[in-house]
Amino acid sequence: MIPPALRERLRAILGPSGLVEETTDLAPKLKDHRGRYVGRTPLALRPASTEALAAAMALLHAEGIAMVPQGGNTGLVGGATPDESGDQVLILTERMRAIRALDPAGDTITVEAGCTLAEVQAAAESIDRLYPVSLASQGSCTIGGNLSTNAGGVQVLRYGNTREQVLGLEVVLPDGRIWNGLRALRKDNTGYDLKQVFIGAEGTLGIITAAVLRLWPRPRARAVAFCAVPDVEAAVTLLARLRTAAGEALTAFELMPEMGLSFVLRYLPGSHRPLATVSPWYVLAEIAAQRDDPAPLLESALEAAMEDGLVQDATIAASESQALALWSLRESMSDAQKPEGASLKHDVSIPVPAIAQFVAEATAAVATRDAGVRLVCFGHVGDGNLHFNLSQPIGVEPSAFLARTAEFAEIIHDLVHAHQGSISAEHGLGRLKLDEITRYHSEVELDLKRRIKTAIDPRGLMNPGKLVKP
Amino acid sequence: MIPPALRERLRAILGPSGLVEETTDLAPKLKDHRGRYVGRTPLALRPASTEALAAAMALLHAEGIAMVPQGGNTGLVGGATPDESGDQVLILTERMRAIRALDPAGDTITVEAGCTLAEVQAAAESIDRLYPVSLASQGSCTIGGNLSTNAGGVQVLRYGNTREQVLGLEVVLPDGRIWNGLRALRKDNTGYDLKQVFIGAEGTLGIITAAVLRLWPRPRARAVAFCAVPDVEAAVTLLARLRTAAGEALTAFELMPEMGLSFVLRYLPGSHRPLATVSPWYVLAEIAAQRDDPAPLLESALEAAMEDGLVQDATIAASESQALALWSLRESMSDAQKPEGASLKHDVSIPVPAIAQFVAEATAAVATRDAGVRLVCFGHVGDGNLHFNLSQPIGVEPSAFLARTAEFAEIIHDLVHAHQGSISAEHGLGRLKLDEITRYHSEVELDLKRRIKTAIDPRGLMNPGKLVKP
Known part of the structure; x- marks a missing residue:
């Protein structure tokens, strides 16, 4: 060969x-x-x-x-x-992992594609800055991969996706030419913004080799609350309340179901139920501030929400270790599904005002198809991003449940589409959803994507069989 | 025809x-x-x-x-x-000016291209939200134009350019097909992010007809300071100090020269010098906050800066009318050049750490060429965006000075390029800079832009002669 x-x-x-x-x-x-x-x-x-x-x-x-x-x-x-x-x-890209430049005056970092996300976070911290993208896989995922998939994570609500962190890129094009677009500018309107084409392109248009990324001031204090809420609609209303109260300082707003919490409590060593109240849904909210302790603000907002019935019970972490313990409940939710057998995962996003209705409809649709399926719907409600995951019914063969992947995907993704959502909020299309996306995107959109692919990779040599069909 | x-x-x-x-x-x-x-x-x-x-x-x-x-x-x-x-x-697009949707729960607005920027701002305000793009021409410029030029303005430091406000677009393609990309999602990774291609494309790939835009919480209070600083380097250091102190709450950081201030004081009715201290450079800084009055924070940061010699004198607006008066000095700087005769304008951006050196070099280069030229260099230093404008020497014919447009552009833009800056920070290329950009962009970059143009507008019918050469 x-x-x-x-x-x-x-x-x-x-x-x-x-x-x-x-x-x-x-x-x-x-x-x-x-x-x-x-x-x-x-x-x-x-x-x-x-x-x-x-x-x-x-x-x-x-x-x-x-x-x-x-x-x-x-x-x-x-x-x-x-x-x-x-x-x-x-x-x-594993040998290309230099931090090429670290610039506190310009609030930028220039890194090579093979750096892990954790290495970039640490380099930013070394000059008292924040690189805000944060993912479960940050110790091993690379910046090149983050850029090529426009990775999201838990702080998108405040800081945006990976795309929003990018000021400049260096890319090797399919034919081996190098595009040096390593600019460190916040304003540059000199023609099509080429870097946008390569971000999220999953390596189908060339290989990103380096990037100039924005850095942010590091928040000095955070307040983390864990709240029991009666339903998803209350959670969405609470989100709007906290946004109004805290503005962009609301860093995270995560929804969790009792089913997911019970899995985590079963398998996460040292974990314990943070509230006496057992509720169908919980919210983890975080406010980060530049100077003052944001806990009083969070406390007063939650008190008002309790009076209005939006929150049934709540606790605010009294220390950083308590805050980490609350976060670990949320971060363990995906892993805690593993011991419960096979699971089908759906990384979807929905316009925030439609989330409650979508969850109700999708829950009903899944139950109608199979009442034994255990729903673990959690995620970054602040960005409209839900991980609508299904754990297998107790007692069935895992492989039998996995065989129903397409069946459940169609049920859930059709509802996502009906609510003008996305069937891949942060994971991308890759090979997994290459066929499926043709069901939901218009012919015009598919055609535009093919045109871009053909324009930049006319021979179709870059990562074929992923993201876009010829 | x-x-x-x-x-x-x-x-x-x-x-x-x-x-x-x-x-x-x-x-x-x-x-x-x-x-x-x-x-x-x-x-x-x-x-x-x-x-x-x-x-x-x-x-x-x-x-x-x-x-x-x-x-x-x-x-x-x-x-x-x-x-x-x-x-x-x-x-x-003047008849396409519906506000199609206004969504406080999702923090979005859906507008047609012909709406003016001021209409969009007002619609956002009607639901207690902020649409943060703000420009001198906001009463007459349209959202379609803002999108097609990726308009910037005075609050980019905090909120980003127009591009960063866009969640979804509707575009009529050159052949009359409609691409409906009117999504209201903060996370969507289902292939190339097509909207990015049309934003800032100056109408060369199709016509943007509608957009879903992000809305923000409205800040409740602001503090505005006017400071005398000894030099540009001190201004850049002050910027970093204020960013550290206030984080993203630093909404604006504008540099002005004494030459520009003196023009404004001469022509703006009712204006007066805000400080007794006359200094070669001034900074207008604004901090906006969600709840508490940010003035004490600004005051203590400026006191520390004065102790370190970064600021020689400063005043903080004691009322909203004083704040508006300080802002009007900055906003009148461009107009105040008109009565002084012909001017040559350079809308450039420079990586923030290189700004002081660029200004020194460009000032010297201009003076060497013509000692009578009066330099009015002001702008959004927080984003690295300078309006490096030249007012004609006193007594020469305006037309004779205008005839030297290319001569001075080359001097200044060559220095911008040497510092890895942009020769068009927020105005775009249009017809004016179509030739000039070929001097500064690599052959690879020009080729990529041509490929995108050809892919989406193969017959070359959309706004020919602008932004990209065939």
């Missing part, structure tokens, strides 16, 4: 540690995070610089060889796994 | 008031805001709905007729003026 002469030229460009040819070394990288896809590759490239990557990609492009970029391999839609043909070369 | 039969079909689609054929009625729309360009057109379309516009554009596209969209005609780079050929049909 890869002629020996080409292999030698690649080795000359990338150096001896720049090629991985042993399939055993590659095995973990050929399987996606959730174990749904296992691919093959003739070899993997590990470039140490943008220039080396560019030279290698120019060669592969000339030979018509498809390329699959991979960062931390933590994606949930199979976007970084080569297909089963064995024809697609895997490109790993 | 437009065959009578086509004219009749257009009239049938758009209605009798949907066509303007009398050149006298069109005259103001055929001349750009600064009077640099005067174009011709065979007729102007005034569609009242997206569907009517789409039907009309499909006809024009089939006939190969070029189209020039125009909003409030307040642009500064000739982007909305047809060329002199008389072959380009002008498309006016």
Whole structure:
């Protein structure tokens, strides 16, 4: 598949540690995070610089060889796994992990694609700044992957998605040319904003090798509350109340169901129920402030909400360790589904005013189809992002439940679509939802996406079979 | 040029008031805001709905007729003026000005392209929300124009440019198809983010007909300070101090020179010098807060800055009318140059840490070329955006100074480029900077822009001669 002469030229460009040819070394990288896809590759490239990557990609492009970029391999839609043909070369960014610049005066950081999110957060902290994107996988996911999937996380409500953090990009185009768009400007209107095209493109238009990211002032204090709310509608009303009271200082507003909380309490060591009140729904809200302790503000807002029946019971963390304990309940919700058997996950977003109705309709639709399904619907209600997850009925075979993936996806995603929501809020399309999206996007939208793909990758060599169909 | 039969079909689609054929009625729309360009057109379309516009554009596209969209005609780079050929049909959005939806629960507003910015601000205020983009021309500029130029303004430091306000778009494509991307979602990762391609495209890829925009909580109180600073470097250091102290609550940070202030005091009725101290540079800083009066915070931060020699003198507005008076000094700076004769304007941005050095170098370079030029360099330092304007030497002919436009642009823009800045921070390229940008952008970048243009407007009928060369 890869002629020996080409292999030698690649080795000359990338150096001896720049090629991985042993399939055993590659095995973990050929399987996606959730174990749904296992691919093959003739070899993997590990470039140490943008220039080396560019030279290698120019060669592969000339030979018509498809390329699959991979960062931390933590994606949930199979976007970084080569297909089963064995024809697609895997490109790993793991050796490109320099922090190129750290600029407190300009509030920016310039990083290479292979840096982990945690490394970028730590570098920002070293100059007393915040890089606000925060994800469960931050220790292993890379900035390149974050950029290519427009990663979200728990603080989008205040700081936006990864896209909103980007001031400039460096990209190697499919044919090996380098686009140097590494600007550190907050205002620049000199033509189409090219970086936007590559952000969230899941590696189908080129490989992002470096980025200039915005940094933020670090909040000095936070207040975290855990509230019992009677229903989803009350949660949405409470969100509006807190936004009005705290403005952008409302950093997070997370919804959790009693079903999810009970799973977490069962499996998370040291966890305990934060409120005496058992309620069908809970909210975790956080306000972060630049100077003053925001707890009094949160307290008075919650008191008013209790008087109006929006909140039945609430506790505000009295210390940072209590705050972490409350957050760990929320952060363990996905993992706590695992011991309960198979689960079907739906990463959706809904316009905030329609969330309550959507949850009611989707809950009813799932129960009608199978009354034993245990619903664990939680997520970032502040951004309209719900993880509408289904845990299998007790006693059924996990594989039998997984076999119903498409059936439940259609039920839930049709309702999402009816409420003008998105069937992939933060995970992307990858390979998993490539077919499904054609059911929900208009022909005009699909056509525009194909046109962009063809314009920038006319030979279709970048991550084929992901995000956009030819 | 437009065959009578086509004219009749257009009239049938758009209605009798949907066509303007009398050149006298069109005259103001055929001349750009600064009077640099005067174009011709065979007729102007005034569609009242997206569907009517789409039907009309499909006809024009089939006939190969070029189209020039125009909003409030307040642009500064000739982007909305047809060329002199008389072959380009002008498309006016002035009848498409419905507020389609106003959603306090979701913090969004859905508006049609022809709404003025002031109308959108007022609609947001009617539900106790803020639409944060604010420009001098807000009474007449339209949202469609704001979107197509990614308008900035005075609050970008806190809220971002127009791009950052957009959740969804509706666009009529060059061939008359409608792309309905009117989503109200903060998280949506289902393929290339198409709306980003149309924002800032200056009407070269289609016509934006409606948008879903984000709304923000309205700040309840603001504190405005006017400070004398010894030099630009002190101003930049003060910016970092205030960002650290106030976080995102720092809404504006504007730099002004004594030369500009003296012009304003000369021509603005009722204006007076806000400080006894005369200094080469001044800063206007604003902190806005959700609840508490931010004046004490601003005061203590400025006191510390005075102790460190960053600020020589300062005043904090004691009332809203004093705040408005301070702001009017800043807002009159551009107009106050007019009575002083011809001026050459440079709307540039520079990475914040390089601003002081850029200003020093550009000031020296201009003085070397012509010691009589009076420099009025002011702007949104918080975003790195400077209006590096030159007023003519006293006593020379205005036309002789204007004849040196290219000479001074090259001096200043070469320095901007050397500091990795942008030669158009917020005004766009339009027709004015179409040639000039090819001097500063790489061949790779120019090629990518051409590819996007060709992909979406293959016949080159949308606003030809603007933003991107074929």
